[in-house]
Amino acid sequence: MTIPAPWSDLTADEKRARVLDVAGEVFARDGVDVPMPVLAERIGVGVGSIYRQVGTKDDLIAQLVVARARALRERFLATLDEPDPWAALVAATHATVDDCIEDALSQTAWDEAASTSEEVRAARAGATDALAQMVERARAAGALRDDAGHEDLRLVFCALRELAGIGPRAAHRLAELVLRGMRA
DSSP: OOOOOOGGGSOHHHHHHHHHHHHHHHHHHHOTTOOHHHHHHHHTSOHHHHHHHHOSHHHHHHHHHHHHHHHHHHHHHHGGGSSOHHHHHHHHHHHHHHHHHHOHHHHHHHHHHHHHOHHHHHHHHHHHHHHHHHHHHHHHTTOBOTTOOHHHHHHHHHHHHHOGGGHHHHHHHHHHHHHHHHBO
């Protein structure tokens, strides 16, 4: 385990990155209700240092949701280069199911952050567009039923954010049932 550099030795970008990294881990594990003093303690700074680096707690959460939405977008776009569109869609779906189950931040903050931030709404729209491209590629390859669409997968992801307590096995079973229903 590496010992993090002292806060005073970090550049502003490094401080911001540390805040985002630690907050991302803490919120993913414990949810967004973690008080700022607890988060500051885990980062090893005062609450004011967090505010100076990323703004309010809502700003911090929005930045983390944007990062997660951009990662989803990249995941879905990466499937467009895979040789088997169906296998790529299945793998990306199950990876996203893992995110839904394991990340308390994604479970609780996804919609609320979008209601207050244009940047979050834009990042989410980018992820949705990439999801649609992935699904349409599988459709063009003949892997999907005519009435199947990206909204079917969005329903799974949204449901799992609400039902994270069902655990990974049941979550993947739900995704598998929806995928079977979508398959041509």
